Amino acid sequence: MLELTNINKYYNQGTVNEMCLFENFSLTIGDGEFVSVVGSNGSGKTSMLNIICGSIPVDSGTISIGGKDITKMPEHRRLRTIGRVYQNPAMGTCPSMTILENMAMADTKGKSFNLRPGTDKRRIDYYRDSLKVLGLGLEDKLDVKVGVLSGGQRQAMALLMSTMTPIEFLILDEHTAALDPKTAETIMELTGRIVEEKKLTTIMVTHNLRYAADYGNRLLMMHQGKVILDKTGERKQETHTEDLLALFNEISVECGN
16 A cells, blocks of 8 residues: 655745645555546646655655655665656666666566676576567567667567566556557557556556546546545546546636636
């Protein structure tokens, strides 16, 4: 279980440019939930992910996973049990390394290194079988450098690599936003399959209202650092793209846009 309790976060605190991003913000996400998060630019979606992952610190409040307080835990330690896929496909893989080397690197996440080869040859068949599931032919290109792959291929690899080792949470930060529509559909189908098969607790931030409505078992809408919509179960299933768009338009009018 993930718990954010009374989170406060300010930028430029004490200056004329002070901005309050979160004020006493609290959120609980249960084990096994697949949460889709939508909201306008500046609503706090990605900042919330950064706070969970430790990319930005909080001014006050607590963050806990499984009852363990991780508020002061550095980002690199949190990411041992948190998988994250970014909007930019280039951020989840190393372009100068081969597909095999990238897979081997992801396979050793959170493990200690010593004077041994970076790639365990005994694991190559496992990597090939894992890549074959993607249906992109990457299993036959293990010696190809990742930098020459398409954005969709790299994002599929990033998704696979982020879930290779046991993790407590999967964080998806607009992971289809930089892809063409057809490739985005492929990545979303892959996402749904991986989350279901591995029973991962997942938080997906997206601007695609259809994906938010179609995927996951919980839906959040954020606005100005607050959750203004929270639907689970049947209430979530009964929420359609048109409903979310109408709420977006209503908020836009209220904000004078």
